[in-house]
Amino acid sequence: MIVKKISLVVSVFFSMSMFAQEDVKTNVEIKPEVKISYLDSVKSTFKRDEAATRVDSLWMKELTSLDIYDDLTKDIQTINTDVTVDEELPTELLKQRLQAMNEKSPFDIEYNQGLENIIKSFLKNRKKSFSRLMALSEYYFPIFEDAFAKQNVPLEIKYLAVVESALNPKAVSKMGATGLWQFMYGTGKQYALKIDSYIDERSDPLKATAAASEYMTKMYNIFGDWELVLASYNSGPGNVTKAIRRSGGKSKYWDIRSYLPKETQGYVPAFLATMYLFEYHKEHGINPERAVVxxxxxxxxxxxxxxxxxxxxxxxxxxxxxxxxxxxxxxxxxxxxxxxxxxxxxxxxxxxxxxxxxxxxxxxxxxxxSKTKSLPAQLAMKVAPKAKPIVREKLELSKDLQLYKVQKGDNLGAIADKYNVNVSDIKKWNNLKSNAVALGRTLKIKSDFDPSVKTAKDIKSTLAVEKKTEEAIASTDDKDKNNAQSQEYVVAVGDNLGSIAKKFGTTIAELKELNNLNSNNIGLGKTLIVSKAVPEIIDESAVTTAIASNSSIDSFKKKATSPKSLGEDYFVKKGDSLYSISKKYPGVTISDIKKWNNIKDGDIKPGMKLKING
Incomplete structure (x- = not known):
């Protein structure tokens, strides 16, 4: 019995120790370390206001939608004021409401059949649009009213922006008029609105409204009638003056209306109809949508x-x-x-x-x-924080000003890479307002980096070029080395796909395929991929081995530029283009390869066999 009891105690103790060991194993399990991005590490240190309001994404979409602008513009241009619209609104009631509006407004608001037809047309077809416009007005109308009050302009003119742009600052007419107040380019410049590659102040609600207010004040000093001011805003003061002459010297809008351009004849009634719907929206069951911002x-x-x-x-x-x-x-x-x-x-x-x-x-x-962006996008994804040079004959140079003369094929990105600086710095040092730089211009560069000194980065690039693609190998000579570095190109003023293709020795079709373009249109400032040949970053050990075995840039270059023999077949590899293949054979052009192989559009695929006849 004693032996059995002892055995039982030992068993229980052993079991408890086993459970304890399992428990310890469970508790000390090591979790893998989670790496966070530089962005997250920066944001984790931010001081935040926890009371921040959440913005409804549907509301943001609403504010930038152009569909109301398109609908209203079409309505104003096509509504026939002589056609009666079947909509429930007694004429006598409308006359009473217009009279009430007239009593508290400097505008001459009087009933006429044309105005009634436009009001009824808006009520019949645009109720939902006006519900949305009233939500937008909660953001924009305070801006307008503040600017108009400073110039003593009637606050009712805020409704004109509804007619002009449907309260969309990005609205652009077929004639190029832009912004909430639809300024043409020349008029915008006349009223000191900045328009350049980065900025268009015609779309700035504050500055454009101040300019519109100034225009209204000047026109009122000329015509002395706010309806004529609106007519001049639409068709120009010259057309209003002609209409006054043709009417025999009459000075009221409704007296000269028939002598104005057809669009202007419906413009002021559309403005008054908009004012009516905003004033009496509740009576017509128009409920403004929610305004979040x-x-x-x-x-x-x-x-x-x-x-x-x-x-x-x-x-x-x-x-x-x-x-x-x-x-x-x-x-x-x-x-x-x-x-x-x-x-x-x-x-x-x-x-x-x-x-x-x-x-x-x-x-x-x-x-x-900005530093990361100076590298091609594909390369930047592979590169961690910038590697330190392994081989440098000079580690520190004088910070004296260096001068660089822009050569054919140069762009700011390539020049910045050459001197190990940022594009934004070069623009600041040389007072450049765009990424375009003229051929032959001398640029000031403040850098302690000597581009003539070979670094480990240069050797790595050459090794990677030799290893990765024959196209990159063929381009390691001095002329094409810049092209290998410039895998991306920022579109400058005057550029088009044809000129860019010519500059980088490729075709329009290849540029469109590389950048998923459906048309030949490219926007100023857009970054284009101009070549698939992206050097691959290799191990530090490979570079060290290359240096230890007395490998040099010249030996790589000699091997890279050795020509292939003519009269042979060539099998297309991944990343090849007709341009890169032609460079492998002395004296051979893209058109030669096309002719020998009956290629019409320059489209080649990996594995395809090409005849190189010589």
Whole structure:
């Protein structure tokens, strides 16, 4: 019995120890380390306002929609004011309401059959549109009223922006009129609105409204009648003056209306009909949609460095569409930096608080991104923070100013890579406002980097070129080395696909295929991929071995440029193009290869056999 009891105690003790060991194993299980991005590490240190309001994405889409603008513009141009519309609105009741509007407005609002027809047409066909417009007006009307009050312009003119642009700052007419107040290019310049590659202040609600207010004041001083001011805004003061002469000197809109251009004849009635629907929307069952963003909930901040909307959206945790809505004058979704000028960014107040509290961190992140962006996109994905040079004859050079003369085929990206600086720095040092740079121009470069000194990066690039593709090998001579580095190209003023294809020795078809383009249209500032040949970053050990075995750039170059013999068949490899293949054979052109192989459009595929007849 004693032996059995002892055995039982030992068994229980052993079992408990086993459970304890299992418990320990479970508790000390090591979790894999989770790496976070540089963006997340920056954002984790931000001070945040927890009371930030959430913006409805559907509302943002609504604010940037152009469908109302298209519908209203078509209506105003096509509505026949002489055709009676069947809609329930007693004429006598309408006359009473128009009289009530007239009594509290400086406009001469009087009943006529044409105005009744337009009001009834809007009620019949555009009720839903006006419900949406009234929601938009909660954001824009306070801006308009503030500007008009300063110039003593009737506040009712705010309804004109509904007729002009359907309250969309990005609206552009067929004639090129732009923004909430639909300024033509010349008129915008006349009223000191900045228009360049980055900025179009015709789309800036504050500045464009101030310009419209100034125009209205000047026209009223000429005509002394607010209806004629509206007519001149639509067709120009010259057409109004002609109509006055043709009418025998009459000075009221309704007296000269028949002598005005056809579009202007419906323009003022459309404005008055819009005013009526906003004033009496409840009586007609028009319920304004919910307005999430209001102007008084936003504020502006002076931006001290160039920053993109994408970077701001990532850092501030807000939709990029919201930044676009609040800052419609920035054409390329970039807040630029011009020396000696101020640029402002409008944001919700809670985001302004986050920006101000973390301004230095935001600019540091933007600077970090600019360095990464100077590399081709495909290469930047493979490269970690910049590798230190392994071989340098000179580690430190004088920071004296260096001069560089722009050569054929150069762009700011390639020059920045050559001197190990940023594109934005080169633009700042040389007062450049765009990425375009003239051939033969001498640029000032402030850099301690000597491009003539060979580094481990140069050797790595050459090794990678030899290993990766024959196309890259064939381009390691001095002439084509720049092209191998310039895997991407930023579209400059005057560029088109043909000129870019010629510059990089490729074809329009290849550029379109590389960049998934459906047409030949390319936007200014767009980054295009101009070659598939992307050097692959290789191990440090491979570079060290190459150096240890006395490998040199010249030996790689000699091997890379050795010609292939003519009169042989060539099998197309992945990444090949007709241009890269022609470079492998002395004296052979793209047109030769096309002719020998009956190729019409330049389309070749891996594995395809090509005849090289010589």
């Amino acid at each position: 209001k102007n008084f909930e936003t504020d502006t901040i002076n931006v001290k460095n160039e920053v993109t909307f994408k970077q701001l959206a990532d850092l501030l945790d807000m939709p990029q569409s919201q930044i676009q809505l609040l800052n419609p004058s920035y054409k390329l979704n970039v807040v630029p930096y011009y020396q000696g000028e101020q640029h402002f960014l409008r944001l919700p107040k809670d985001k302004i608080a986050t920006f101000v509290s973390n301004e230095d961190k935001i600019y540091n992140y933007v600077a970090y991104q």
